[in-house]
Amino acid sequence: MPPCRPLTCEIVSIGDEMTSGARLDTNAQWLSRRMGELGVTVQFHSTVGDTLDDNINVFRIAASRADLVVATGGLGPTRDDLTRESLAAVVGQPLEMRESAMKHIESMYSRRNREMPERNRVQAMFPVGSDEIFNPQGTAPGIDLMVPQNGRSPSRIFALPGVPAEMVRMFDDTVAPRVMAIAGGGSRIRHAVMKFFGTGESDMEQRLGEMISRDRQPRVGITVSAATISLRITATADTDEICDGMIAETRREILQRVPEFYFGDGETFEQHHAIAATLRCRDQSMAIVELGRAAVLGDWFATLGDSPAYRGGVSLADTDDLCRIFDAANPDEALQNARQRFAADWMLLVDQYPALDNAADARLPNVDVALTIIDPSGQTLRHTITLGGHPDIMQARIAKSAMAWMRKVLQ
Amino acid sequence: MPPCRPLTCEIVSIGDEMTSGARLDTNAQWLSRRMGELGVTVQFHSTVGDTLDDNINVFRIAASRADLVVATGGLGPTRDDLTRESLAAVVGQPLEMRESAMKHIESMYSRRNREMPERNRVQAMFPVGSDEIFNPQGTAPGIDLMVPQNGRSPSRIFALPGVPAEMVRMFDDTVAPRVMAIAGGGSRIRHAVMKFFGTGESDMEQRLGEMISRDRQPRVGITVSAATISLRITATADTDEICDGMIAETRREILQRVPEFYFGDGETFEQHHAIAATLRCRDQSMAIVELGRAAVLGDWFATLGDSPAYRGGVSLADTDDLCRIFDAANPDEALQNARQRFAADWMLLVDQYPALDNAADARLPNVDVALTIIDPSGQTLRHTITLGGHPDIMQARIAKSAMAWMRKVLQ
Incomplete structure (x- = not known):
């Protein structure tokens, strides 16, 4: 009892x-x-x-x-x-x-x-x-x-x-x-993890309301890691089937409340997995150019292993270097050349990551980061994001925001 | 008392x-x-x-x-x-x-x-x-x-x-x-951190012998992070000068016992800082190509910020992609072309990082990784490293071994 x-x-x-x-x-x-x-x-x-x-x-x-x-x-x-x-x-x-x-x-x-x-x-x-x-x-x-x-x-x-x-x-x-x-409460336990990017923890909590109450069944827990939000759903009941049914119902309710920031399921599932999965379905591929010499996306996409969706990445100081490396008169032409040489359908350019002061332990002022995508038809799309915050997660937030926009374009 | x-x-x-x-x-x-x-x-x-x-x-x-x-x-x-x-x-x-x-x-x-x-x-x-x-x-x-x-x-x-x-x-x-x-033991405390790469913790402990005893003054503590060893020296005495003198003496003794793996000082000092410092002294620069699509070195060198010593990096699948991107008939020619386009004095090629199975939680079998450096005279140098170990730190160990060789070549 x-x-x-x-x-x-x-x-x-x-x-x-x-x-x-x-x-x-x-x-x-x-x-x-x-x-x-x-x-x-x-x-x-x-x-x-x-x-x-x-x-x-x-x-x-x-x-x-x-x-x-x-x-x-x-x-x-x-x-x-x-x-x-x-x-x-x-x-x-x-x-x-x-x-x-x-x-x-x-x-x-x-x-x-x-x-x-x-x-x-x-x-x-x-x-x-x-x-x-x-x-x-x-x-x-x-x-x-x-x-x-x-x-x-x-x-x-x-x-x-x-x-x-x-x-x-x-x-x-x-x-x-x-x-x-x-x-008590059942002899079986089942979990599901839903991943979100694009909003803060307190907004998420507000929109989920009583869903995150401690005595709800199934329980919904929020954790945040470098601006990615995970919702972990835990159901306990007498059979796995009942647990899974309860989880499915809770997932539906969460997606009704917060549809726009959801990108996938699983503890270790990140936006680059979502992008790679979409590209694989379409038999397409992408390559990435990161300026400001960071290679944040390059490092993440590398963990995909032998995925045909990711062709590779370049990390350079600035657009001057980009033009020299890809024999071009301007950045747009350089990107087009890069797309050809990488044999990629899509190009993503992040221009650019800010130089960070190692000693800083305070919020950074907002910076503008220009994003460019070349799509499979060769068309150039542009988008600017404005971000500030703690230097420890600044580069990750820029990279994740770039992926969020890429996912939107892919839709 | x-x-x-x-x-x-x-x-x-x-x-x-x-x-x-x-x-x-x-x-x-x-x-x-x-x-x-x-x-x-x-x-x-x-x-x-x-x-x-x-x-x-x-x-x-x-x-x-x-x-x-x-x-x-x-x-x-x-x-x-x-x-x-x-x-x-x-x-x-x-x-x-x-x-x-x-x-x-x-x-x-x-x-x-x-x-x-x-x-x-x-x-x-x-x-x-x-x-x-x-x-x-x-x-x-x-x-x-x-x-x-x-x-x-x-x-x-x-x-x-x-x-x-x-x-x-x-x-x-x-x-x-x-x-x-x-x-007791003094009213002032001073620290120094020495960094080493290329040997294991137990070898280090053996060579340092009684130097790491808990009641030694100054105390020497060992920590290891992804195969990089830190020795932290802590001296307590009545004045900073006495502390610093004790630390200097202990540093000398450590360098006599383990001269070959030492690369620099400071809690956050890593091998890429050592390489960048050497290049800056000579007014030279480098660029990096990483195959196997990883961008481990690219990500680390990016943290140098606006250093003139690092020109940028490329992360690609394999040498075929390398040749296509740099319009070359073979990898050596591609590296030479890359060196020109990056306007870099040195090129470092890592060929290549193994694809890792995410689920693996055991030691990986040994893999051979071929390293190539082009020096400022245009000469090609080759070296092969053989590594196994836990997948969590495998890529980091490859990248760090590549830097260790680069440091040796720079000397």
């Missing part, structure tokens, strides 16, 4: 490399988002080094104040890996060898044709009374452990490896379903 | 945007590194949302287990900003208005020709008995507070704003000197 108040959670990150600052902890952020999507409120993150007493201390405190604890790290085979011992101490139980885990670890080694080092045996040790969390990608199984609490229901600790790929997979495969079984 | 054991520290980060996962906490990492440089051992990080009870809970626990606590966030003017109240509750003291802080806040507003909103008055409130930490860049002063502990010396809390630029400045200006006064 679901509890009457939202479940609370504490995320615990383990490792000297984090307390010393040598490594940035990104697991805690990822887990916080995922727990939020499951309707669980994350109240605390704690990070602790590789010291037994400190680990026991952190786990005791976490179990005393949170319904659920998700920990990462400390499950490797070395003496620095103390999560198993710490958890055993917290519940006052000895460690015991689990044959199923031992077999899995041995099979991971034999699959790679390697002998299992003796020290890896410790990874099959579990506190008596705890459950195993299967790790399909590595040798370190996770631990699922109840910690009895005076006067309230026990706290439940899920300990996962610190390697992000293993942690993510084990959370999605095993921890999320177990959390959902406790939290 | 300095204590006999190293001081311990807990970093506290405050804000719902971090516990919910909406924002990645980078302050805790930065502060951990800095405290480490001051000889202080960071044992814990704690992150807490904007809830009064939870904040009091976190500060009580932190003060009970750490000599020093550095907190960020919760000092703004809104009802969500609870650090002042939490600290007052932890020491059982009321808040009082500080005239000096009030005057500073008013002056920040009048400098911007704006009226101070009434709610900002709360930023001048301090727990009785606490000290102010001056904020030269914003309206939120920090709080420096002693929390008495039974049976041991009091814990000292430094609360700073969450805005990174303000936090960094206030830490360096005020918190670091106060920590040094407690930690």
Whole structure:
């Protein structure tokens, strides 16, 4: 039965490399988002080094104040890996060898044709009374452990490896379903991500209104990265089909409210993917000239790999250089020549990125950036964008605005 | 008098945007590194949302287990900003208005020709008995507070704003000197950063040997970012001159041990800065062709801004495209033509970046990448690099290896 108040959670990150600052902890952020999507409120993150007493201390405190604890790290085979011992101490139980885990670890080694080092045996040790969390990608199984609490229901600790790929997979495969079984609201969870460019976060929030309320089902979460907005839709229900139906309905509602800035779906889907997909459908290609010597679009389009839609890019100082390189008397002629030499149907010119002062940490004044497109018929189209803002994301915003206009022209 | 054991520290980060996962906490990492440089051992990080009870809970626990606590966030003017109240509750003291802080806040507003909103008055409130930490860049002063502990010396809390630029400045200006006064070993601190490319972290550690020991003075810390190694030297002493002398001596020793991979100084100094500096001295320039459609070097050299040393770059699929674009029968001729059209003294060709599978999360097999340089006399130089590794940093390693070779040729 679901509890009457939202479940609370504490995320615990383990490792000297984090307390010393040598490594940035990104697991805690990822887990916080995922727990939020499951309707669980994350109240605390704690990070602790590789010291037994400190680990026991952190786990005791976490179990005393949170319904659920998700920990990462400390499950490797070395003496620095103390999560198993710490958890055993917290519940006052000895460690015991689990044959199923031992077999899995041995099979991971034999699959790679390697002998299992003796020290890896410790990874099959579990506190008596705890459950195993299967790790399909590595040798370190996770631990699922109840910690009895005076006067309230026990706290439940899920300990996962610190390697992000293993942690993510084990959370999605095993921890999320177990959390959902406790939290209620369905045993299946499905996600969809919609991407938008061209407006700000607060405008987006205003237009979505009550759709982004925390207790809505499906839940809609907003994140912003260098002016690209992601809406993550999360549905929980008893079957995948019901989840997908709820997500489809929510997508329709979002597209009714904010139709004009939407460009595609998927966590890693960006505008250059949208442009490449459109060009591929039409069996067309493009090339890019960026002035101000930046190569922002060039770098992004390069990640498309062997796409026939992208022919290549040039990054130059100014139109004088453009004319010299493409043997032309003026920039328009240079672009036409470039289009021919690149064997591209479309050309996009960004003229130009501003030179940025590295030291600046304040908003930049507005600049005008002239965009030119040559379409497959050879026609020249022009558009000017005016942008200011923080220097860290200025070039990205210019490049993204250029792509937004290119998408519009393609439509 | 300095204590006999190293001081311990807990970093506290405050804000719902971090516990919910909406924002990645980078302050805790930065502060951990800095405290480490001051000889202080960071044992814990704690992150807490904007809830009064939870904040009091976190500060009580932190003060009970750490000599020093550095907190960020919760000092703004809104009802969500609870650090002042939490600290007052932890020491059982009321808040009082500080005239000096009030005057500073008013002056920040009048400098911007704006009226101070009434709610900002709360930023001048301090727990009785606490000290102010001056904020030269914003309206939120920090709080420096002693929390008495039974049976041991009091814990000292430094609360700073969450805005990174303000936090960094206030830490360096005020918190670091106060920590040094407690930690002993001198009242001044100076840093230097040396950059290296071409070897791994473990080789570096081995060659530096006891130089990277934690209790050495000056301290030498290693960090690695996409195969570039930074050595950060931190000296504490009674005067800047003594610090600088110690740093110079340590630099000499490092350069004796690892002369061949060093390329320059400074946190943000990279190989393209080194190349541009060398070219500027000789009044020469370069242009770059990258095949495999990546524009990694193009993107980096673009950050040089208006440097006369960099003429621009092209990113293309392969040598066929290179020949067509520069009207040539073969790649060598194309490069010569490109050098003329770019009006560059040097050309660098990377042939080529591998196409990466987005889904891959494992080491890539080795690939050969052919590098070509045309020097100012028109001579063609060739070199092949063989590289494998994680796809996330593969392209960066290729680009950096190309620059390492270019630096060698320039010498």
